[in-house]
Amino acid sequence: MWEARPPVDATCYQASAELSGFGSHVASEAVLGALPVGQNSPQQPPLGLYAEQLSGTAFTAPRATNQRSWLYRIAPSVGGSASEPLPSRLQADFSDAAAVAAPDPHRWRPLPLPTGAPVTFVEGLVTMCGAGGPALKEGVAIHLYSCNAPMLDTAFSNSDGDLLLVPQAGALHVVTEFGRMSVEPREVCVVPRGVRFAASPAAGSSGARGYVLETFGPHFRLPELGPIGANGLAEPRDFVYPHAWYEDRTCDFTVVTKLLGRLYATKRTHSVFDVVGWHGNYAPYKYDLRRFHAVNTVSVDHPDPSIFTVLTVPTNEPGVAAADFVIFPPRWLCAEGTFRPPYFHRNCMSEFMGLIDGVYDAKKGGKGGFEPGGCSYHGAGTPHGPDAAAVASASQADTSRPTKFDGGLAFMFETSALLRLTPFAADPSNGMLDTDYGACWEGLPRLFSSAGVANGSNGK
Numbered sequence: 001m002w003e004a005r006p007p008v009d010a011t012c013y014q015a016s017a018e019l020s021g022f023g024s025h026v027a028s029e030a031v032l033g034a035l036p037v038g039q040n041s042p043q044q045p046p047l048g049l050y051a052e053q054l055s056g057t058a059f060t061a062p063r064a065t066n067q068r069s070w071l072y073r074i075a076p077s078v079g080g081s082a083s084e085p086l087p088s089r090l091q092a093d094f095s096d097a098a099a100v101a102a103p104d105p106h107r108w109r110p111l112p113l114p115t116g117a118p119v120t121f122v123e124g125l126v127t128m129c130g131a132g133g134p135a136l137k138e139g140v141a142i143h144l145y146s147c148n149a150p151m152l153d154t155a156f157s158n159s160d161g162d163l164l165l166v167p168q169a170g171a172l173h174v175v176t177e178f179g180r181m182s183v184e185p186r187e188v189c190v191v192p193r194g195v196r197f198a199a200s201p202a203a204g205s206s207g208a209r210g211y212v213l214e215t216f217g218p219h220f221r222l223p224e225l226g227p228i229g230a231n232g233l234a235e236p237r238d239f240v241y242p243h244a245w246y247e248d249r250t251c252d253f254t255v256v257t258k259l260l261g262r263l264y265a266t267k268r269t270h271s272v273f274d275v276v277g278w279h280g281n282y283a284p285y286k287y288d289l290r291r292f293h294a295v296n297t298v299s300v301d302h303p304d305p306s307i308f309t310v311l312t313v314p315t316n317e318p319g320v321a322a323a324d325f326v327i328f329p330p331r332w333l334c335a336e337g338t339f340r341p342p343y344f345h346r347n348c349m350s351e352f353m354g355l356i357d358g359v360y361d362a363k364k365g366g367k368g369g370f371e372p373g374g375c376s377y378h379g380a381g382t383p384h385g386p387d388a389a390a391v392a393s394a395s396q397a398d399t400s401r402p403t404k405f406d407g408g409l410a411f412m413f414e415t416s417a418l419l420r421l422t423p424f425a426a427d428p429s430n431g432m433l434d435t436d437y438g439a440c441w442e443g444l445p446r447l448f449s450s451a452g453v454a455n456g457s458n459g460k
Protein backbone atom coordinates (compact mmCIF):
# COMPACT_ATOMS: atom_id res chain seq x y z
CA MET A 1 0.00 0.00 0.00
CA TRP A 2 1.07 3.55 -0.57
CA GLU A 3 0.23 6.41 1.71
CA ALA A 4 0.60 10.09 1.06
CA ARG A 5 1.43 12.49 3.82
CA PRO A 6 -1.23 12.40 6.58
CA PRO A 7 -2.65 15.61 8.07
CA VAL A 8 -0.09 17.37 10.23
CA ASP A 9 -1.80 16.56 13.52
CA ALA A 10 -2.78 13.01 12.64
CA THR A 11 -1.68 10.13 14.77
CA CYS A 12 -0.12 7.23 13.01
CA TYR A 13 -3.08 4.90 13.23
CA GLN A 14 -6.10 6.79 11.99
CA ALA A 15 -8.53 4.27 10.63
CA SER A 16 -8.73 6.18 7.39
CA ALA A 17 -5.04 6.00 6.71
CA GLU A 18 -3.60 2.94 8.41
CA LEU A 19 -0.42 1.28 7.28
CA SER A 20 -1.45 -2.13 8.45
CA GLY A 21 -0.80 -5.81 7.98
CA PHE A 22 1.71 -7.79 10.03
CA GLY A 23 4.93 -8.22 8.08
CA SER A 24 3.64 -6.19 5.16
CA HIS A 25 5.85 -4.29 2.77
CA VAL A 26 4.60 -0.75 3.19
CA ALA A 27 5.66 2.67 2.00
CA SER A 28 5.15 6.09 3.52
CA GLU A 29 6.17 9.62 2.61
CA ALA A 30 6.05 12.65 4.86
CA VAL A 31 6.71 14.70 1.73
CA LEU A 32 5.30 13.54 -1.57
CA GLY A 33 8.03 12.37 -3.86
CA ALA A 34 10.50 11.43 -1.12
CA LEU A 35 10.65 7.83 -2.30
CA PRO A 36 12.45 6.94 -5.51
CA VAL A 37 10.48 4.95 -8.03
CA GLY A 38 11.82 1.77 -9.57
CA GLN A 39 15.03 1.64 -7.53
CA ASN A 40 16.20 2.06 -3.95
CA SER A 41 19.51 3.89 -4.25
CA PRO A 42 19.51 6.40 -7.11
CA GLN A 43 22.62 8.35 -7.89
CA GLN A 44 20.78 11.37 -6.56
CA PRO A 45 17.78 10.42 -4.38
CA PRO A 46 14.70 12.65 -4.54
CA LEU A 47 14.57 15.91 -2.58
CA GLY A 48 18.30 15.78 -1.82
CA LEU A 49 17.80 12.99 0.72
CA TYR A 50 20.24 10.23 1.58
CA ALA A 51 19.23 6.61 0.99
CA GLU A 52 20.02 4.18 3.79
CA GLN A 53 19.08 0.53 4.22
CA LEU A 54 18.29 -0.89 7.66
CA SER A 55 18.62 -4.67 7.63
CA GLY A 56 16.56 -6.71 10.07
CA THR A 57 17.83 -10.06 8.89
CA ALA A 58 20.93 -11.35 7.14
CA PHE A 59 21.03 -10.32 3.48
CA THR A 60 20.64 -13.96 2.50
CA ALA A 61 17.78 -14.88 4.83
CA PRO A 62 14.99 -16.75 2.99
CA ARG A 63 12.46 -14.49 1.35
CA ALA A 64 9.74 -15.59 3.80
CA THR A 65 11.72 -14.25 6.75
CA ASN A 66 13.86 -11.57 5.10
CA GLN A 67 13.27 -8.12 6.59
CA ARG A 68 14.71 -4.78 5.58
CA SER A 69 13.62 -1.21 5.00
CA TRP A 70 14.96 1.70 3.01
CA LEU A 71 15.03 5.06 4.74
CA TYR A 72 15.32 8.40 2.94
CA ARG A 73 16.71 10.90 5.39
CA ILE A 74 18.19 14.36 5.62
CA ALA A 75 21.53 13.00 6.84
CA PRO A 76 22.84 9.43 6.96
CA SER A 77 23.23 7.77 10.33
CA VAL A 78 27.03 7.78 10.20
CA GLY A 79 29.05 10.18 12.27
CA GLY A 80 28.89 11.50 15.79
CA SER A 81 31.29 11.66 18.67
CA ALA A 82 33.08 8.68 20.14
CA SER A 83 30.74 6.67 22.34
CA GLU A 84 30.87 7.11 26.09
CA PRO A 85 29.54 4.47 28.50
CA LEU A 86 26.46 5.31 30.52
CA PRO A 87 25.31 3.81 33.82
CA SER A 88 22.11 1.76 33.82
CA ARG A 89 20.20 -0.96 35.60
CA LEU A 90 20.00 -3.07 32.44
CA GLN A 91 21.65 -6.46 32.28
CA ALA A 92 22.36 -8.98 29.54
CA ASP A 93 24.64 -11.32 31.46
CA PHE A 94 22.58 -14.11 32.97
CA SER A 95 25.44 -16.41 33.85
CA ASP A 96 25.55 -18.01 37.27
CA ALA A 97 28.08 -15.41 38.33
CA ALA A 98 25.83 -12.49 37.44
CA ALA A 99 22.29 -13.72 38.11
CA VAL A 100 20.35 -15.93 40.48
CA ALA A 101 18.54 -19.24 39.96
CA ALA A 102 15.01 -19.18 41.35
CA PRO A 103 13.44 -22.57 42.07
CA ASP A 104 10.57 -21.07 44.09
CA PRO A 105 7.58 -19.01 42.91
CA HIS A 106 8.32 -15.30 42.96
CA ARG A 107 6.02 -12.29 42.94
CA TRP A 108 6.76 -8.59 42.96
CA ARG A 109 4.78 -5.46 43.72
CA PRO A 110 4.81 -2.72 41.06
CA LEU A 111 7.95 -0.77 40.28
CA PRO A 112 7.11 2.65 41.79
CA LEU A 113 6.61 5.63 39.52
CA PRO A 114 9.48 8.05 40.06
CA THR A 115 8.81 11.14 42.07
CA GLY A 116 11.02 14.17 42.30
CA ALA A 117 13.96 14.07 39.95
CA PRO A 118 13.15 13.48 36.28
CA VAL A 119 13.64 9.93 35.03
CA THR A 120 13.40 9.12 31.32
CA PHE A 121 12.28 5.84 29.77
CA VAL A 122 15.86 4.67 29.24
CA GLU A 123 16.94 5.75 32.70
CA GLY A 124 13.90 4.02 34.18
CA LEU A 125 14.59 0.60 32.68
CA VAL A 126 15.59 -2.20 35.03
CA THR A 127 16.18 -5.85 34.16
CA MET A 128 14.31 -8.51 36.12
CA CYS A 129 15.42 -11.79 34.57
CA GLY A 130 16.70 -13.42 31.43
CA ALA A 131 18.60 -16.23 29.76
CA GLY A 132 21.11 -16.53 26.97
CA GLY A 133 22.42 -13.31 25.61
CA PRO A 134 22.73 -11.00 22.63
CA ALA A 135 26.24 -12.04 21.68
CA LEU A 136 25.06 -15.30 20.12
CA LYS A 137 21.53 -14.01 19.48
CA GLU A 138 19.75 -16.50 21.68
CA GLY A 139 17.46 -16.07 24.65
CA VAL A 140 15.41 -13.31 26.23
CA ALA A 141 15.54 -10.60 28.84
CA ILE A 142 12.59 -9.15 30.74
CA HIS A 143 12.67 -5.58 31.94
CA LEU A 144 10.39 -3.09 33.68
CA TYR A 145 10.27 0.65 33.04
CA SER A 146 9.05 3.53 35.13
CA CYS A 147 9.54 7.11 34.00
CA ASN A 148 8.24 10.60 34.52
CA ALA A 149 10.22 12.67 32.02
CA PRO A 150 10.38 12.87 28.22
CA MET A 151 13.41 11.82 26.19
CA LEU A 152 14.32 15.24 24.84
CA ASP A 153 16.85 15.42 22.02
CA THR A 154 17.67 11.80 22.68
CA ALA A 155 17.14 8.55 20.81
CA PHE A 156 17.57 5.00 22.04
CA SER A 157 18.79 2.19 19.82
CA ASN A 158 18.95 -1.40 20.95
CA SER A 159 21.52 -3.46 19.09
CA ASP A 160 20.80 -6.51 21.25
CA GLY A 161 17.29 -7.47 20.21
CA ASP A 162 13.68 -6.57 19.57
CA LEU A 163 11.73 -4.79 22.30
CA LEU A 164 8.06 -5.49 23.00
CA LEU A 165 6.71 -2.64 25.13
CA VAL A 166 3.65 -3.35 27.28
CA PRO A 167 2.42 -0.14 28.94
CA GLN A 168 0.64 -0.69 32.25
CA ALA A 169 0.17 2.81 33.62
CA GLY A 170 0.15 5.87 31.40
CA ALA A 171 0.45 6.09 27.66
CA LEU A 172 3.82 6.22 25.91
CA HIS A 173 4.47 8.66 23.11
CA VAL A 174 6.93 6.79 20.93
CA VAL A 175 8.85 8.73 18.29
CA THR A 176 10.80 6.54 15.90
CA GLU A 177 12.80 6.95 12.73
CA PHE A 178 9.75 5.57 10.93
CA GLY A 179 7.17 7.87 12.54
CA ARG A 180 5.24 8.35 15.73
CA MET A 181 3.02 6.03 17.76
CA SER A 182 0.91 6.62 20.82
CA VAL A 183 0.71 3.42 22.86
CA GLU A 184 -1.58 3.25 25.86
CA PRO A 185 -2.30 0.50 28.38
CA ARG A 186 -4.07 -2.43 26.62
CA GLU A 187 -1.96 -1.65 23.57
CA VAL A 188 1.56 -2.87 22.83
CA CYS A 189 4.28 -1.94 20.38
CA VAL A 190 7.37 -3.63 19.02
CA VAL A 191 10.55 -1.71 18.24
CA PRO A 192 12.85 -3.99 16.24
CA ARG A 193 16.58 -4.25 16.77
CA GLY A 194 18.48 -1.16 15.70
CA VAL A 195 15.50 1.17 15.19
CA ARG A 196 16.14 4.49 16.88
CA PHE A 197 13.29 5.72 19.05
CA ALA A 198 12.36 7.93 21.98
CA ALA A 199 9.64 6.86 24.42
CA SER A 200 8.10 9.47 26.67
CA PRO A 201 5.17 9.69 29.06
CA ALA A 202 2.16 11.38 27.49
CA ALA A 203 2.29 15.14 27.85
CA GLY A 204 0.67 16.28 31.08
CA SER A 205 0.74 12.84 32.71
CA SER A 206 2.46 12.03 35.98
CA GLY A 207 4.48 9.26 34.41
CA ALA A 208 4.39 5.90 32.70
CA ARG A 209 5.15 2.36 33.73
CA GLY A 210 5.18 -1.00 32.00
CA TYR A 211 6.90 -4.18 30.98
CA VAL A 212 9.43 -4.98 28.25
CA LEU A 213 10.18 -8.32 26.62
CA GLU A 214 13.48 -8.33 24.78
CA THR A 215 14.25 -11.17 22.38
CA PHE A 216 17.82 -11.75 21.29
CA GLY A 217 17.08 -14.18 18.45
CA PRO A 218 14.63 -14.07 15.53
CA HIS A 219 11.97 -11.42 15.21
CA PHE A 220 8.43 -11.71 16.49
CA ARG A 221 5.93 -13.42 14.26
CA LEU A 222 2.30 -14.46 14.48
CA PRO A 223 1.68 -17.93 15.91
CA GLU A 224 0.56 -20.79 13.71
CA LEU A 225 -3.20 -21.34 13.82
CA GLY A 226 -3.32 -25.10 13.22
CA PRO A 227 -6.82 -26.55 13.58
CA ILE A 228 -8.19 -23.12 14.53
CA GLY A 229 -8.14 -22.31 10.84
CA ALA A 230 -7.32 -19.21 8.88
CA ASN A 231 -8.86 -16.70 11.31
CA GLY A 232 -8.62 -15.89 14.97
CA LEU A 233 -6.23 -14.73 17.66
CA ALA A 234 -4.37 -11.58 16.57
CA GLU A 235 -5.46 -10.66 13.06
CA PRO A 236 -2.62 -9.47 10.78
CA ARG A 237 -4.51 -6.37 9.66
CA ASP A 238 -4.67 -5.06 13.24
CA PHE A 239 -0.91 -4.51 13.39
CA VAL A 240 -0.27 -0.92 12.42
CA TYR A 241 2.89 0.82 11.25
CA PRO A 242 3.59 4.54 11.70
CA HIS A 243 3.47 7.04 8.90
CA ALA A 244 6.72 8.70 7.97
CA TRP A 245 7.32 11.78 10.10
CA TYR A 246 10.44 13.85 10.38
CA GLU A 247 11.94 16.88 12.03
CA ASP A 248 14.65 19.03 10.46
CA ARG A 249 16.28 20.31 13.60
CA THR A 250 19.83 21.27 14.49
CA CYS A 251 20.53 20.67 18.18
CA ASP A 252 22.73 18.83 20.63
CA PHE A 253 21.34 15.38 20.10
CA THR A 254 22.29 12.18 21.96
CA VAL A 255 21.97 8.66 20.62
CA VAL A 256 22.02 6.03 23.37
CA THR A 257 22.89 2.56 22.11
CA LYS A 258 22.48 -0.65 24.06
CA LEU A 259 25.12 -3.14 23.03
CA LEU A 260 25.66 -6.41 24.88
CA GLY A 261 23.60 -5.08 27.76
CA ARG A 262 25.61 -1.88 28.24
CA LEU A 263 24.62 1.65 27.31
CA TYR A 264 26.77 4.01 25.25
CA ALA A 265 26.07 7.62 24.30
CA THR A 266 27.21 9.43 21.19
CA LYS A 267 26.59 13.07 20.32
CA ARG A 268 25.13 14.36 17.08
CA THR A 269 24.44 17.87 15.86
CA HIS A 270 20.92 17.26 14.60
CA SER A 271 17.88 15.15 15.33
CA VAL A 272 18.11 11.61 13.96
CA PHE A 273 14.35 11.62 13.47
CA ASP A 274 14.94 12.99 10.01
CA VAL A 275 13.49 10.24 7.81
CA VAL A 276 11.25 11.90 5.22
CA GLY A 277 10.12 8.66 3.60
CA TRP A 278 10.59 4.94 4.01
CA HIS A 279 9.50 1.65 2.58
CA GLY A 280 10.01 -1.95 3.53
CA ASN A 281 8.90 -4.64 5.95
CA TYR A 282 11.24 -3.90 8.88
CA ALA A 283 9.64 -1.24 11.03
CA PRO A 284 8.12 -0.63 14.45
CA TYR A 285 4.45 -1.44 14.87
CA LYS A 286 1.66 -1.36 17.42
CA TYR A 287 -1.27 -3.61 18.26
CA ASP A 288 -4.42 -3.03 20.27
CA LEU A 289 -4.92 -6.01 22.57
CA ARG A 290 -8.65 -5.25 22.67
CA ARG A 291 -8.84 -6.49 19.08
CA PHE A 292 -7.60 -9.96 20.04
CA HIS A 293 -9.96 -12.62 18.74
CA ALA A 294 -10.01 -15.10 21.62
CA VAL A 295 -10.79 -18.75 21.05
CA ASN A 296 -11.88 -20.92 23.95
CA THR A 297 -13.54 -24.21 24.87
CA VAL A 298 -17.27 -24.65 24.47
CA SER A 299 -17.45 -27.96 26.31
CA VAL A 300 -15.18 -28.86 29.19
CA ASP A 301 -11.81 -28.04 30.72
CA HIS A 302 -9.50 -25.05 30.60
CA PRO A 303 -7.44 -25.02 27.40
CA ASP A 304 -3.72 -24.47 27.59
CA PRO A 305 -2.88 -20.75 27.54
CA SER A 306 -1.18 -21.10 24.14
CA ILE A 307 -4.59 -20.36 22.59
CA PHE A 308 -4.11 -16.79 23.72
CA THR A 309 -0.72 -16.25 22.05
CA VAL A 310 -0.44 -12.84 20.41
CA LEU A 311 3.15 -13.00 19.16
CA THR A 312 5.82 -15.63 19.21
CA VAL A 313 9.53 -16.04 18.59
CA PRO A 314 10.39 -19.56 17.47
CA THR A 315 13.33 -21.78 18.25
CA ASN A 316 14.67 -24.29 15.79
CA GLU A 317 12.50 -26.96 17.44
CA PRO A 318 9.01 -26.97 15.90
CA GLY A 319 6.35 -25.68 18.28
CA VAL A 320 8.83 -24.62 20.94
CA ALA A 321 9.07 -20.88 21.47
CA ALA A 322 12.03 -18.83 22.54
CA ALA A 323 9.37 -16.35 23.62
CA ASP A 324 5.60 -16.20 23.55
CA PHE A 325 3.56 -13.12 24.38
CA VAL A 326 0.27 -14.40 25.74
CA ILE A 327 -2.70 -12.44 27.08
CA PHE A 328 -5.64 -13.49 29.22
CA PRO A 329 -8.31 -11.34 27.62
CA PRO A 330 -11.92 -10.68 28.58
CA ARG A 331 -13.94 -13.69 27.39
CA TRP A 332 -16.90 -15.87 28.05
CA LEU A 333 -16.30 -18.86 30.31
CA CYS A 334 -18.72 -21.66 29.52
CA ALA A 335 -17.01 -24.96 30.28
CA GLU A 336 -19.43 -27.20 32.16
CA GLY A 337 -18.44 -29.35 35.15
CA THR A 338 -15.07 -27.68 34.97
CA PHE A 339 -12.75 -25.84 37.30
CA ARG A 340 -12.72 -22.72 35.16
CA PRO A 341 -9.64 -20.79 36.35
CA PRO A 342 -6.17 -21.94 35.27
CA TYR A 343 -5.33 -25.39 36.60
CA PHE A 344 -2.48 -26.41 38.87
CA HIS A 345 0.52 -27.20 36.76
CA ARG A 346 4.22 -27.64 36.37
CA ASN A 347 5.43 -26.29 33.06
CA CYS A 348 8.58 -27.20 31.19
CA MET A 349 8.53 -23.59 30.00
CA SER A 350 9.27 -20.59 32.23
CA GLU A 351 6.51 -18.07 32.90
CA PHE A 352 6.79 -14.38 33.73
CA MET A 353 3.40 -12.76 34.27
CA GLY A 354 2.20 -9.19 34.58
CA LEU A 355 -1.15 -7.55 35.24
CA ILE A 356 -2.15 -4.51 33.22
CA ASP A 357 -5.36 -3.79 35.10
CA GLY A 358 -8.04 -5.43 37.23
CA VAL A 359 -7.57 -8.90 38.61
CA TYR A 360 -6.27 -12.24 37.35
CA ASP A 361 -8.79 -15.02 37.76
CA ALA A 362 -6.34 -17.46 39.34
CA LYS A 363 -5.22 -15.08 42.06
CA LYS A 364 -8.11 -13.77 44.10
CA GLY A 365 -6.57 -13.30 47.51
CA GLY A 366 -3.34 -13.60 49.39
CA LYS A 367 -1.46 -10.94 51.21
CA GLY A 368 -1.26 -8.07 48.78
CA GLY A 369 -2.40 -10.27 45.91
CA PHE A 370 -1.31 -9.88 42.33
CA GLU A 371 -1.48 -6.14 41.77
CA PRO A 372 -1.75 -4.23 38.48
CA GLY A 373 1.82 -3.32 37.66
CA GLY A 374 3.13 -6.27 39.65
CA CYS A 375 4.69 -9.39 38.20
CA SER A 376 5.39 -13.00 39.01
CA TYR A 377 7.84 -15.65 37.93
CA HIS A 378 7.38 -19.40 37.87
CA GLY A 379 10.38 -21.07 36.34
CA ALA A 380 10.41 -24.36 34.51
CA GLY A 381 9.10 -27.13 36.74
CA THR A 382 8.05 -24.82 39.55
CA PRO A 383 4.59 -25.90 40.79
CA HIS A 384 2.00 -23.13 40.72
CA GLY A 385 -1.64 -22.46 40.06
CA PRO A 386 -4.75 -20.89 41.54
CA ASP A 387 -4.52 -19.58 45.07
CA ALA A 388 -6.64 -20.89 47.92
CA ALA A 389 -9.25 -18.17 47.51
CA ALA A 390 -9.65 -18.90 43.79
CA VAL A 391 -10.01 -22.62 44.50
CA ALA A 392 -12.59 -21.99 47.21
CA SER A 393 -14.82 -19.95 44.91
CA ALA A 394 -14.32 -21.69 41.56
CA SER A 395 -14.67 -25.24 42.88
CA GLN A 396 -18.14 -24.39 44.13
CA ALA A 397 -19.24 -22.13 41.28
CA ASP A 398 -22.32 -22.86 39.17
CA THR A 399 -20.95 -24.05 35.81
CA SER A 400 -24.32 -24.65 34.20
CA ARG A 401 -24.32 -21.11 32.84
CA PRO A 402 -21.72 -19.03 30.98
CA THR A 403 -20.10 -16.18 32.82
CA LYS A 404 -18.16 -13.28 31.36
CA PHE A 405 -14.67 -12.74 32.66
CA ASP A 406 -14.08 -9.05 32.12
CA GLY A 407 -12.35 -8.09 35.31
CA GLY A 408 -8.85 -7.41 34.10
CA LEU A 409 -6.09 -8.04 31.61
CA ALA A 410 -3.13 -10.18 32.57
CA PHE A 411 -0.37 -11.36 30.26
CA MET A 412 2.51 -13.80 30.21
CA PHE A 413 5.97 -13.81 28.71
CA GLU A 414 6.66 -17.52 28.31
CA THR A 415 9.97 -18.98 27.22
CA SER A 416 11.56 -22.36 26.76
CA ALA A 417 14.69 -20.91 28.35
CA LEU A 418 15.62 -21.37 31.99
CA LEU A 419 15.67 -17.85 33.38
CA ARG A 420 17.80 -16.41 36.14
CA LEU A 421 16.80 -13.38 38.19
CA THR A 422 18.97 -10.31 38.30
CA PRO A 423 20.38 -9.30 41.68
CA PHE A 424 17.90 -6.40 41.65
CA ALA A 425 14.90 -8.72 41.23
CA ALA A 426 16.11 -11.16 43.85
CA ASP A 427 16.89 -8.50 46.47
CA PRO A 428 14.22 -8.43 49.21
CA SER A 429 15.27 -4.86 50.00
CA ASN A 430 14.13 -3.62 46.57
CA GLY A 431 10.73 -2.92 48.10
CA MET A 432 8.97 -4.99 45.42
CA LEU A 433 9.66 -8.63 46.26
CA ASP A 434 6.69 -10.30 47.97
CA THR A 435 8.52 -12.60 50.35
CA ASP A 436 5.18 -14.03 51.53
CA TYR A 437 3.95 -15.08 48.08
CA GLY A 438 3.89 -18.77 48.97
CA ALA A 439 1.24 -18.07 51.60
CA CYS A 440 -1.38 -17.69 48.88
CA TRP A 441 -1.55 -21.48 48.64
CA GLU A 442 -2.00 -21.94 52.39
CA GLY A 443 -5.48 -22.97 53.31
CA LEU A 444 -6.08 -25.25 50.33
CA PRO A 445 -8.61 -27.72 51.76
CA ARG A 446 -7.77 -31.40 52.05
CA LEU A 447 -10.58 -33.11 50.18
CA PHE A 448 -9.35 -36.68 50.08
CA SER A 449 -9.97 -39.06 52.94
CA SER A 450 -8.46 -42.52 53.08
CA ALA A 451 -11.14 -43.66 55.52
CA GLY A 452 -13.24 -46.32 53.82
CA VAL A 453 -11.02 -46.38 50.73
CA ALA A 454 -9.28 -49.64 49.99
CA ASN A 455 -5.52 -49.42 49.78
CA GLY A 456 -4.94 -50.46 46.23
CA SER A 457 -1.24 -51.21 46.50
CA ASN A 458 -1.16 -51.43 42.75
CA GLY A 459 -4.32 -53.54 42.83
CA LYS A 460 -2.80 -56.36 44.91
Ligand SMILES: [Fe+2]
Nearest residue numbers: 347351378384
Ligand atom coordinates in the same frame (compact mmCIF):
# COMPACT_ATOMS: atom_id res chain seq x y z
FE1 LIG B 1 1.54 -21.16 34.72
